[in-house]
Structures are given as C-alpha cells and as structure tokens.
Amino acid sequence: MPRPRFQKQTSEASASETAPDKENTLELRDPAPEGTPPPPEITPEAEILARAQAGDHQAFAHLYSLHKRRIYSLCLRMVGNVAEAEDLTQEAFLQLHRKIGTFRGDSAFSTWLHRLSINVVLMHLRKKGLPQMSLDEAMEPSCDEGPGRSFGAPDLSLTGSIDRLVLERAVAALPAGYRLIFVLHDVEGFEHNEIAAMLDCSVGNSKSQLHKARLKLRDALRLSLRKGDVK
Amino acid sequence: MTIDPKPMSCEEFQEQLSDFVGSGVDLENHPHFRDCEICKQLYRELETIAEAARRLFPDRQPEDNLWDRIESAIKREDGFIEWE
Numbered sequence: 001m002p003r004p005r006f007q008k009q010t011s012e013a014s015a016s017e018t019a020p021d022k023e024n025t026l027e028l029r030d031p032a033p034e035g036t037p038p039p040p041e042i043t044p045e046a047e048i049l050a051r052a053q054a055g056d057h058q059a060f061a062h063l064y065s066l067h068k069r070r071i072y073s074l075c076l077r078m079v080g081n082v083a084e085a086e087d088l089t090q091e092a093f094l095q096l097h098r099k100i101g102t103f104r105g106d107s108a109f110s111t112w113l114h115r116l117s118i119n120v121v122l123m124h125l126r127k128k129g130l131p132q133m134s135l136d137e138a139m140e141p142s143c144d145e146g147p148g149r150s151f152g153a154p155d156l157s158l159t160g161s162i163d164r165l166v167l168e169r170a171v172a173a174l175p176a177g178y179r180l181i182f183v184l185h186d187v188e189g190f191e192h193n194e195i196a197a198m199l200d201c202s203v204g205n206s207k208s209q210l211h212k213a214r215l216k217l218r219d220a221l222r223l224s225l226r227k228g229d230v231k
Numbered sequence: 232m233t234i235d236p237k238p239m240s241c242e243e244f245q246e247q248l249s250d251f252v253g254s255g256v257d258l259e260n261h262p263h264f265r266d267c268e269i270c271k272q273l274y275r276e277l278e279t280i281a282e283a284a285r286r287l288f289p290d291r292q293p294e295d296n297l298w299d300r301i302e303s304a305i306k307r308e309d310g311f312i313e314w315e
Contacts, residue, residue: 060305061298061302064298065298068292068293069291069292069293070290072292072293073288073289073290076288076291077287077288085293086293086297086300090300094304094305094308097305162280164286167280167284168287168288171284171287182284183288186253186280186284187284187287187288207249208249210249211249211252214249214280214281215277217280218273218277218280221280
C-alpha cells in the first residue's frame with residue numbers, strides 16, 4: 001500500500017474539498033443495475049477520507065480539524081496532563097497518517113481512529129511504567145481488586161453533588177485498564193459492545209471492569225468524604 | 232432490560248448491578264432491591280457516580296499550533312523516506 005504523500009493543491013481544489021459538490025459527485029457514479037440496492041451516499045467526510053487516503057495533504061488537514069477535539073479530549077482524559085495529551089494527539093495523527101491507507105471501512109472511521117488513538121495512549125501508559133502486558137491481561141481481575149464492601153459508611157448519593165475535581169482526581173488514580181473502560185463508557189458514552197470491539201475484549205469483561213472501576217471510585221469518594229473533600 | 236423476578240442474594244444482585252446502573256431501569260419492584268437496604272445504597276451511590284461522570288472532562292480544543300507540529304513531523308517523515 002503506497003503511503004499517503006503530500007500533493008500540491010490549487011486553490012480551486014482546496015475550495016472544492018471544503019464544500020464538496022454533491023451533484024458532481026453523483027455524476028461520477030456508474031448507474032446501478034436494476035434490482036441492486038442503491039450505493040451508500042458519499043458523505044463529505046467519506047470524500048475527504050478518500051482524498052486523504054490518496055495522499056491529499058489538504059484533505060488530511062481537514063480530517064485533523066474534524067477529529068482533533070475528540071482525540072485530544074480522549075488523550076487528556078486518559079493522561080490528565082495537557083502537554084502529554086498534546087504529544088499523544090500528535091502521535092495519534094502521525095500514526096493515522098502512516099496507516100490511513102489501511103482503513104477499509106469495516107467500521108466507522110471515527111471508531112477506527114478512536115481505537116488507533118487508544119492504542120497510542122496505551123502504548124504511552126505502558127512505557128511510563130505499566131507492566132508489559134496485553135490489554136486483556138491488564139483488565140483481568142485480580143484478587144485484591146474486588147468490590148469494596150464498606151457498607152455503613154455515609155451514602156454518597158445523599159451528599160448532594162459530587163465535586164467534579166475530586167471525581168476527576170479519583171478517575172485519574174484508577175488503574176489504567178479500569179480508567180480506560182470508565183472513561184469510554186461513563187464519560188464518553190460508548191456502549192459495552194463498542195468498547196469490546198475497540199479493545200478486543202469481551203462484553204462481559206467490559207461490564208465487569210466498569211463495575212469494578214465504579215466501586216473503586218466509590219471507595220475513593222467515600223475516603224474524600226471522610227476527609228471533607230466532597231461537597 | 233428485563234428484571235429477574237426470582238429472589239436472589241446480594242451477590243447475585245450485585246453481579247447484575249453494572250447492567251442496571253445508568254440504564255434508567257426502574258428497580259422499585261425488583262424483589263431483592265425492594266428489601267435490601269445495603270444493595271439499595273450501593274445502587275444509589277453507583278448511579279450518582281455514573282451521573283456525575285457525564286459532566287466530567289468536558290471536551291477541549293488542543294492548542295492552535297498543534298497542527299503545525301504534526302505537519303512538520305509528517306513532512307520530516309515523508310522527506311526522510313523519499314530521500315532514502
């Protein structure tokens with residue numbers, strides 16, 4: 001697969017990328033034979049993606065502008081540090097540039113890019129000192145990480161709103177595997193089947209890890225409550 | 232989501248808890264939930280955490296110069312490979 005290359009763009013070409021002409025796009029299609037379903041609509045992003053895959057630098061820049069906020073925010077949630085999050089965002093888009101030609105459309109591009117970015121973050125976290133282990137291993141339950149059962153402590157739900165910063169700190173202190181699942185499910189709103197597909201784990205594993213992450217956060221928040229951190 | 236009507240232990244209920252939390256399911260008629268204050272409290276607390284999580288880490292934009300850094304890195308990579 002040839003690597004994407006920078007191409008010089010005329011101003012007209014650049015303008016057509018930012019405002020794709022739908023009618024012209026349709027004219028380029030072969031008429032569908034009778035009895036076959038109509039081809040999927042070519043969205044502006046799909047067109048931009050195809051151009052980026054062909055090495056169009058302007059189109060790649062456009063993809064960056066479409067996805068930078070989401071990818072940067074994901075990195076920031078995972079590492080909790082602006083400088084690191086920017087480095088990871090840069091690395092994610094460099095990886096995207098290297099691999100964009102391999103995207104085959106088996107999943108949505110945003111899902112594929114998300115997964116690529118998650119892998120970048122995971123690699124980074126492992127380099128920072130996480131044990132060298134696969135994600136599945138990192139997410140396997142261990143005997144000392146079972147549910148907290150400190151019943152009888154103050155009820156968090158009766159304390160009013162949980163302080164956002166306290167909870168963000170507690171999330172940041174979670175083990176990486178738990179933090180990843182919690183961020184993807186409870187913060188970003190992914191479903192378990194989507195997370196399982198992204199992380200190559202089972203739906204049951206994703207559910208189990210999320211439950212344990214919430215239990216750990218509950219313990220951390222109760223501790224903060226005792227110290228007077230939770231409002 | 233359907234609720235299993237048969238009586239269950241705390242452990243059995245808590246195994247299903249991750250499906251209940253954040254799902255919006257009404258547990259008031261759940262036979263275990265109705266009668267177990269411990270599991271009720273646990274459920275309420277996990278619901279509170281899941282609800283609070285939606286307001287965490289609002290999306291943020293990276294610095295404007297990040298694209299310049301990425302573009303420079305791409306050019307370096309491409310130039311290096313083409314030069315090779």
